[in-house]
Each structure stands twice: as C-alpha cells, then as structure tokens.
Amino acid sequence: MSTLASLTEAIKKGNRTEAAKQTKAAVEASLPAQQILDAMTTAMDDVGKRFQCNEIFVPEMLIAARAMKEAMITLEPVLVKAGIKPAFTAVIGTVQGDLHDIGKNLVAMMWKGANFGVVDLGTNVSPEKFVNAVKEHNAQVVGLSALLTTTMPAMKLTVDALRKAGYTSTKVVVGGAPITADFAKDIGADAFAPDAASAVDVVRKLLAA
Amino acid sequence: MAVFTKLAIADADGLLFGRAPQPLHTRKGMTIGGGLVYPELNFTLPAIDINAQTMPEILGHYREIITGATTRAVQLEAPGLVVEFETLPPMTQVPQWGIDITKILVDGLEDAHAKHGLKSTLRITPNDTREFERPPHMVSGELWENMLVTFEGCAAAGAELLSIESVGGKELHDDALMMGDMPAVIFSLCIMGARDMKFLWTALDKVATKHNAIAAGDTACGFGNTAMVLAEQKLISRVFAAVVRAVTAVRSLVAYECGAVGPGKDCGYENIFLKAITGFPMAMEGKTAACAHLSPVGNIAAAACDTWSNESVQNIKLLGGMAPTCYLEQLLYDCRLFNRALAGGTADALKLRGWMVDSDAGLDPQAYILSPYCAVEVAQAIVATLPQGYYAAGKAAALRAVALLQEAHAAGRLKLAPREVPLLEAIAMSVEELPTREDAFIAQMMGVVDTSKFVARDYGLA
Numbered sequence: 176m177s178t179l180a181s182l183t184e185a186i187k188k189g190n191r192t193e194a195a196k197q198t199k200a201a202v203e204a205s206l207p208a209q210q211i212l213d214a215m216t217t218a219m220d221d222v223g224k225r226f227q228c229n230e231i232f233v234p235e236m237l238i239a240a241r242a243m244k245e246a247m248i249t250l251e252p253v254l255v256k257a258g259i260k261p262a263f264t265a266v267i268g269t270v271q272g273d274l275h276d277i278g279k280n281l282v283a284m285m286w287k288g289a290n291f292g293v294v295d296l297g298t299n300v301s302p303e304k305f306v307n308a309v310k311e312h313n314a315q316v317v318g319l320s321a322l323l324t325t326t327m328p329a330m331k332l333t334v335d336a337l338r339k340a341g342y343t344s345t346k347v348v349v350g351g352a353p354i355t356a357d358f359a360k361d362i363g364a365d366a367f368a369p370d371a372a373s374a375v376d377v378v379r380k381l382l383a384a
Numbered sequence: 385m386a387v388f389t390k391l392a393i394a395d396a397d398g399l400l401f402g403r404a405p406q407p408l409h410t411r412k413g414m415t416i417g418g419g420l421v422y423p424e425l426n427f428t429l430p431a432i433d434i435n436a437q438t439m440p441e442i443l444g445h446y447r448e449i450i451t452g453a454t455t456r457a458v459q460l461e462a463p464g465l466v467v468e469f470e471t472l473p474p475m476t477q478v479p480q481w482g483i484d485i486t487k488i489l490v491d492g493l494e495d496a497h498a499k500h501g502l503k504s505t506l507r508i509t510p511n512d513t514r515e516f517e518r519p520p521h522m523v524s525g526e527l528w529e530n531m532l533v534t535f536e537g538c539a540a541a542g543a544e545l546l547s548i549e550s551v552g553g554k555e556l557h558d559d560a561l562m563m564g565d566m567p568a569v570i571f572s573l574c575i576m577g578a579r580d581m582k583f584l585w586t587a588l589d590k591v592a593t594k595h596n597a598i599a600a601g602d603t604a605c606g607f608g609n610t611a612m613v614l615a616e617q618k619l620i621s622r623v624f625a626a627v628v629r630a631v632t633a634v635r636s637l638v639a640y641e642c643g644a645v646g647p648g649k650d651c652g653y654e655n656i657f658l659k660a661i662t663g664f665p666m667a668m669e670g671k672t673a674a675c676a677h678l679s680p681v682g683n684i685a686a687a688a689c690d691t692w693s694n695e696s697v698q699n700i701k702l703l704g705g706m707a708p709t710c711y712l713e714q715l716l717y718d719c720r721l722f723n724r725a726l727a728g729g730t731a732d733a734l735k736l737r738g739w740m741v742d743s744d745a746g747l748d749p750q751a752y753i754l755s756p757y758c759a760v761e762v763a764q765a766i767v768a769t770l771p772q773g774y775y776a777a778g779k780a781a782a783l784r785a786v787a788l789l790q791e792a793h794a795a796g797r798l799k800l801a802p803r804e805v806p807l808l809e810a811i812a813m814s815v816e817e818l819p820t821r822e823d824a825f826i827a828q829m830m831g832v833v834d835t836s837k838f839v840a841r842d843y844g845l846a
Contacts, residue, residue, distance in 0.1 A: 230803075233619040234564030272473060274515055277558050277610070281619075299516060324698060325472050327431045353431075370617070 178204060179214040182246065186218035189238030191245040198246040208257040211250055212290060215243050219288030220375075227372040233281065240284050261292035263382060266308045267318035268296035270329035275322035278351060281371035282318055289375045291316070302329070302336035309342055316378055319364070321351040330354075331362040338363065346381045348374065385641050388770065391763055392663025396756040399656065399688045400733055402726045405663035407690075408598065408646055410505040411544055412497060414464040416647050417665030417690040421722040423715035424466035424507070424650055424667050424691035425453055427708040430698045434474040439481060445699045446485050450492030452709035457502055460716045463723070464503040466667070466691045467493065468650070469543070476510045476534045477527070483537035490542035507600060508543035509649065510534040512551045522552055522580055522842040535588065539595035546592050547649045549605045552580020553635070555838040557607050561620055561628070564807075566782060566814045569628055571829040573607060573635040574778030575822070579843045581638035589643030599644040601664070603652030604632035609677070612653070612750055616678050623789060623804045626749035627811055630762045630785035633657035634777045637766070640664060650693035653685060656754055657781075660763035665690035672714050675707070680748035683740040687756055692718050745798070749789050752798050758788050775822040779815050786812045 176184070178201045185193035201211045222239045225231045254260075265286055269279050276298045283295045294312050296304060305317060317337065319330050334347055349359045350368040359367035366381055368374040392405050404417025416422060427449050432438055450467070457465045469489055475482035489506055496502040513527045514520045521528065535546060553576035560568035581602065592599040603609075608629045615625035633654040640646075646664030648655040650673075655666035668689035671682030676695035679685070686692060694711040704710040725736040737756070744751040752758060765784035769776040786808050792798035793805065819825045830845065840846035 229618050232564065232621055233562050233614070237563055277562065277614070280558075280562070297518065323472075324431045325429055325434060328433045 179206065179210060182211070182214045183218040183221075186215055186239055186242045186246065187221055189235065189242050191242045194242040194246040195249060198249045202249060202253055208250065208253045208259055212254065212259065215246060215250075216288065216290045219243060223285060223288065223372050223375060237284065240288055243288060261290055263315040264292035264294065264312050265316035265318055265378065266294045266296060266305060266312060266314040267320070268300035268305060269298040269320045269322075270326055270333055271299055271301045272329055273321050273323050273326035274298045275320070275351075278322070278371060279318070279320035282320070282350065282368065282374045285371050285375050286318075286378070289379075291378065302333040305333050306336050306340045306342070309337065309345055310340075315345060315382065317345055317347045318368075318374070319347060319349045321349075321354065324353045327353060327358065330364070334363045346378070348377055348381070350374065386643070387641070388637070388661050388767055391660050391760065391767055393660045394760065394764070396760045397734060399660055399756040399759055400730075400737060401686055401689045401722050402733070404646070404659060404665040404690055406645065406665070408665050410503075410598075412464075412503045412505060414466075414503045414505060416466075419726060420463050421689060421719045421726075422464045422466050422691045423457075423462060423712060423719050424468055424693035425708060425712045425715065426468040426470055426650065426693055426696045428470070428696045428698055429472065430700050434472055434481075439484075442481075443484065443488060446488045447492070448706065449699050449708045450489050452706050453712050454492055454496035454502060454504075456709050456712055457504075457716065458496060458500040460713065462502065462716055462719075464505075465493075466505055466507060466545075466647075468507040468509060468547075468693070469538075470509040470696065471511055471534065473511050473513055473516065476513045477516075477530055479530055479534040479537050482508075482510060482534045483541050486538040486541040486543050494542075505544045506542065507545035507547055508535070508538040509547040509549065510538070512548055515551045515554065519555060519836065519838050520551070521839055523583060532587065532591065535591045536595070539591055539597040543597065545598050545600040545647070546588055547600045547602065548584070548588070549603050549649065549651070550581065550584055551606055552584065552843075553577030554606045556833050558610065559834070561611050561614060561624075564620060564624055566624075566627065566811050567818055567829065568833060569631060570775065570778040570782065570815070570818070571825070571833065573604070573631050574774040575826060575829070576838065576843050576845075577604075577607070577635035578638050578774040581635060582642060585639045585642035585644060592643070599639070599642075601644045601646055601648035601652070601655075601658075601666075602636050602639040603649035604636050604654055605649075605651040607635070608632040608653060609651055612679060613677055615750065616680070621804050621807050622680075623749045623800065623807050624811065626753045626789060627782050627785045629654060629750060629753055630657070630781040631778050633661075633762065634766055634774050634781055637661060638774070647691050650691070651695055653681065653754060656688045656756070656759040657763045657766070659688050660760050661767055667691040667693050669693040669695045672711065672718055675711060679750075681744055681751045681754055684744035684751045684754050686718070686722070687737050687741050687754070688759070689722075692722070747799055749798060749800060749804075752789065752792055753785055758785075761788055773822050775825055779818060782815045783812060786815075
C-alpha cells in the first residue's frame with residue numbers, strides 16, 4: 176500500500192499514531208502537499224458517508240477526525256510554505272439566546288474534515304458577532320444553529336444583519352431540530368442542512384452553483 | 385440530609401403507576417402517588433422574540449393556555465391537574481417576567497378551583513441559566529442570583545412545586561457522549577453533577593421551606609435525554625444511551641437527599657429508579673410527549689408514573705383547538721385508563737402495566753432498562769454502593785445496567801442491532817478499569833478532561 180493510501184486508511188480507522196507516521200513519511204518523501212491533504216479529506220469523506228449510511232456512530236467519526244487533526248500538525252507548516260489555504264472559510268455558531276451546541280459542533284467537525292477553514296463562535300452568538308467574524312475572517316459561508324423555537328427569530332435577525340452589513344453573497348446555511356427548508360427560505364438563508372453529515376455537500380453545492 | 389440505605393420498593397411488582405409509598409399531599413387536596421395518576425400539562429411559546437415589547441403578547445399566550453386547559457379539565461372531570469410552567473431563559477434572567485406569568489397561571493387555577501372545584505397545583509421550573517456563561521459560574525454571580533430570585537418570586541406568587549433541569553456537569557457530558565466515553569460520563573454525572581446537586585438543592589430546599597412550597601425534584605434531562613435523542617438520531621449507540629440513563633439516577637438522587645420529596649420532574653426517565661429508592665411519587669412522560677421529542681420508551685415510561693406529562697408543546701392552533709388543550713385531553717384520557725385499572729385492583733393495574741412494559745421492553749435497550757425489573761436491580765446496585773460515594777454508585781449502576789442488557793439479549797428478550805452488541809463489553813471494560821478510590825479517579829480524569837470548560841473550584845476540584 177502506498178504511503179498516501181496508508182494515510183487514508185489510518186485516518187479512516189482513527190489510528191492517530193499511524194496517521195501521524197504516514198504523514199511524516201509522505202512529507203519526507205516530498206510528496207505534493209495538496210496530494211497529502213487530499214488523502215486526508217478522502218478519508219474523512221469516506222467516514223462521513225459511512226456515518227450517513229448508519230455503518231458507524233459519531234464516536235468513530237470523531238476518532239477519525241482526531242487522527243486527521245494529529246496528522247495535520249505535521250502537514251500544516253508544509254501547506255503554509257506551499258501557499259495552500261482552505262478553499263474557503265466558514266463561520267459557525269449557535270444563535271443568540273440558545274446554548275445548544277452538539278449539532279453545531281458536529282457540523283464544524285465535518286466541515287473541518289472536508290478541509291473548510293472553520294471559525295467556531297460557540298453558542299449564544301449575537302448577530303453583530305457573526306457580522307464581525309465574517310468581516311474579520313473574510314468568510315464565504317455562515318452556519319447558524321438553533322434548537323429552540325424561541326430562538327428561531329434570532330436566525331432571521333442574524334441573516335438580516337449580515338445582508339444589511341453588505342454580505343449579500345455570503346452563503347448562509349441553517350440547521351437545528353425546529354428548522355425546516357421552508358423556514359430557511361422565509362428568513363433569506365441560502366440553504367438548510369438537515370443533519371451534520373449532509374452539511375458538507377450542502378456547502379459544496381452552494382459554492383459550486 | 386436524607387440517607388437512603390435500602391430500597392423503598394424492593395419488589396418490582398410494587399413499582400406501579402399511581403401508587404407511591406411516600407405520597408405527596410398538595411394545598412388543594414391532591415394526593416400524588418395516593419392511588420390516582422394525574423395529568424401534568426407543560427407548554428411553551430410559538431416562535432416569538434421574548435422582550436419587553438412582546439411581553440403583553442406573551443402574557444396573552446399564557447392566559448389563553450391556562451384558560452383552555454382548565455376549561456377542558458373541568459369538562460372531562462379531571463380528578464386533578466398539575467400544570468408545569470417551565471420558563472424560557474429570558475424569563476429567568478429577568479425574574480419579574482417569570483413571576484408575572486406565574487401569577488397568571490395561579491390566577492387561572494384558582495379561578496377554576498373557585499368556580500368548579502378543580503383541584504390543581506402549579507410546578508415552576510426556572511431554567512438553570514448558569515450555563516449562559518462559559519465556563520459557567522455555578523455557585524455565584526448574577527445568573528445564579530437571578531435564578532434564585534425567580535424561584536423565590538414564583539413560589540411567593542403561588543407556585544407550589546419547585547423543580548429545575550440543572551446542568552452541573554454538563555460542561556463535559558456532551559463531549560463524553562459524543563466520544564462514547566463512559567468514564568467521562570461518570571465523572572460528569574457522579575463527581576461534578578452530584579456535587580452541584582448538593583449545593584443547588586440545599587438552596588432550593590431553603591426556598592421551598594420559606595414559602596411553604598414543595599421541593600419537588602430535578603431531572604438529568606440534559607444528560608440522559610440528550611443521549612436518548614442522539615441515539616434516536618443514530619449518532620450514538622442505543623446501548624450507550626441506556627447505560628447513561630442508569631448512571632443519571634445517581635446524580636438526580638442527590639436532590640432527594642437534600643430535601644426534595646417529588647414528584648420528580650417529568651423528563652427524568654431515571655425517575656423509575658428513584659421511585660424504587662425513595663418511595664416518592666414521580667412525574668413521567670412517554671408517548672404523549674412526542675410533541676416535544678421522539679423516544680423509544682412511549683409506553684414503558686408510564687409503568688410507575690404518578691403524574692403523566694406531555695413534556696412541552698407550543699401554543700399553536702391545531703384542528704382540535706390550541707395544542708396545549710389538545711395535549712391535555714390526551715393526557716386526561718391516558719390517566720382515565722390508568723385510574724380505571726387502579727380502581728379494578730392491583731391485578732388489573734399490573735396487567736395494564738405489563739402490557740405497557742412488554743410492548744416496549746424487548747425492542748430497545750433504553751426501554752428495557754426502564755422495566756420495573758431492571759429499575760429495582762439498578763436501584764439496588766446504587767443503594768448498596770452509595771455509602772462508598774456517588775462515584776462508586778455510578779460505576780455500580782453502569783455495570784449492573786450492562787449486565788442486565790447482556791443477559792436479556794442472550795436470553796432473546798432484547799433485540800439489539802449487531803453493531804451494538806460488542807459495545808456493551810467495551811463499556812463494561814472501560815468502567816472495570818477505573819480506580820477503586822474516588823480521589824484516584826478524580827486525579828486521573830482531571831488529567832485528561834478539558835479543564836477550561838468548567839470552573840474546577842466551584843465543584844471543589846481545585
């Protein structure tokens with residue numbers, strides 16, 4: 176098995192030590208940084224698909240993500256040196272008044288695994304904080320999460336604040352237990368992600384459109 | 385502090401709906417756990433921003449809810465009604481809003497009592513808003529103080545039952561669930577959670593005593609129900625969620641040690657374990673709470689309930705009427721059935737309980753662990769180890785739960801997905817490998833958990 180194939184397998188299995196070892200070997204062999212990165216995201220794509228097919232649970236997915244994180248410690252400086260940046264940056268948070276973060280954390284993890292640059296603002300995030308983060312990080316995507324019916328209005332306030340601040344082409348993706356595709360449309364969001372696993376494809380489609 | 389050294393209900397057949405060894409007598413003459421099951425209605429607002437400008441509209445919602453509920457309760461000749469007002473976070477952060485709504489609900493219940501003799505009681509459940517700060521300050525600060533002001537004000541306004549969905553230990557528990565990490569679950573629930581419960585319920589018991597109210601009980605909703613919902617969404621395994629449920633009983637038990645007397649809060653599915661230990665009446669929810677969340681325990685959850693709840697429903701219009709009124713009607717008919725069975729005698733009641741238990745227990749480990757048989761077994765494991773501390777009790781609860789699930793699966797009484805079966809052994813191994821002594825466990829866990837997520841000194845861990 177080639178080094179890159181071994182790296183992909185190590186991440187799929189959540190083997191941190193092996194993932195780090197194979198990354199080091201790939202870097203020392205002067206393999207192109209983008210190829211090494213692709214080997215990692217391929218692994219996480221596969222893990223995400225297996226999760227979507229109910230073959231694995233979240234803990235297995237998180238263990239794979241942890242292995243990728245370990246491997247990235249070695250790869251990160253090489254990527255910087257090669258001028259390779261994430262294709263785009265996403266800002267994510269749970270909207271104002273809402274403290275639930277499990278779903279939001281899962282989406283952030285899936286996005287990181289797909290090599291999106293992710294800025295996680297946490298929970299109870301005000302519209303102003305979202306706007307400032309989009310400005311500061313030049314984000315192309317904003318992920319808004321809510322679990323309570325009473326915090327759904329805060330999603331609209333956030334979308335309105337972003338548009339008012341001039342971020343009319345920034346893609347806004349919303350999700351959470353009470354959220355529907357119709358609601359997303361009503362508040363001017365660009366897309367609804369029904370679960371964490373589909374959130375990657377939702378963003379890829381939005382940005383490819 | 386109350387000390388529970390033996391089970392109040394040691395025989396699984398004694399764990400029955402409507403009957404508790406320590407029934408609770410309310411101001412308006414209800415005896416909860418005294419031979420009847422009462423409906424417990426809970427509700428919430430539709431999507432609306434909560435602020436000073438919208439408060440008149442919000443108060444109107446609650447007036448509409450209580451009027452609709454009491455009218456229907458009278459029409460269907462309810463033997464009594466428990467109403468739960470679970471505040472929304474702004475109503476705890478601005479205590480006067482919660483207090484004003486409490487007054488509206490108390491007035492509605494008083495009016496129905498005066499005009500129609502409807503017996504009722506109001507449970508107030510302020511949010512545990514301490515978690516609005518990250519990391520949360522658990523023992524001081526404005527959020528804590530406003531929470532206490534809300535409890536005091538609502539109790540003074542006539543709320544009789546005091547409850548909360550407390551969050552101590554949740555700082556680490558969500559991650560523990562997502563990582564499938566049982567030692568971290570035990571640390572969250574039985575070290576952090578138990579310590580916070582002692583602090584919190586000592587304070588709430590004082591509030592209850594001051595206002596002649598009742599310290600009712602807590603729930604590990606943010607722990608056990610989070611696990612259940614995640615399992616329902618196939619994010620984590622069902623066996624893991626079932627074992628977590630058993631461990632949550634240790635944390636929730638602390639409220640009763642500190643003076644709570646029931647009914648334990650509806651969303652605490654661990655209440656069946658606690659009823660076996662304490663003998664206090666318990667609220668439960670199941671199939672009639674599908675408006676709030678799905679679950680695999682719709683029937684079995686009613687096996688030992690003393691009040692039967694819908695968890696929460698938005699005040700929106702359905703074909704039958706406003707949703708809280710519709711859900712109260714469903715609860716009332718559920719209770720009529722329970723009470724008819726009870727009126728027929730123990731054999732009739734056990735027959736109904738048997739159907740409810742058997743219809744769910746074999747299909748999901750989370751249901752099986754709530755069967756009266758398992759409840760007594762897990763409760764016994766907890767009581768037997770409690771003198772060694774909550775940590776020991778948590779480990780014992782987890783290991784007994786694993787053994788019960790393994791036995792049932794091996795005997796063909798419990799269906800498990802193939803990928804779930806080996807996880808039971810893995811959970812057991814992760815618990816068996818833990819140190820015997822609590823101090824050694826704490827030292828071990830403090831070295832691996834993310835200590836930036838909680839204020840260690842608030843838990844006596846620094």
